[in-house]
Amino acid sequence: MYDTPVLYTINSCSRCQIVKNHLLSMDIDFSEVNLSQTPDRHRDLKAYIGEVYVPLFIYGNRIIKGDCLEEINKILIQSGDRIVKSNIKPDSTC
Structure with a gap:
């Protein structure tokens, strides 16, 4: 269980950067944990x-998993963190 958000990434990953x-x-x-x-x-x-x-x-x-920004937003909203509605479309595989 993580009390603060954690993002696992690797170098040269465009989805990670998104x-x-x-x-x-x-x-x-x-x-950020860069593997x-x-x-x-x-x-x-x-x-x-x-x-x-x-x-x-x-x-x-x-x-x-992946760059599902709207799902990430939902988690942050549920936690009470400040969120600004994203104009970035989530990955279709969410």
Whole structure:
């Protein structure tokens, strides 16, 4: 369980950058775990969700795989964090 939002990313991942930019544009405090820079964290992620997948957004006990911005917004709204309605369309695989 994560008390603050965590975003798992890797270098050269455009979908990771979309989510990161979205959170930054809304001034959401989050921790980024870049698996390219901290490869030992692969094990943590695999133990937690059973696989290594990026981008991966975790907040509380909620997990969002991919760049599903509207789903991320829903989690942040439910948590009471300030949210600005996104003009970015979520990935169709959400």
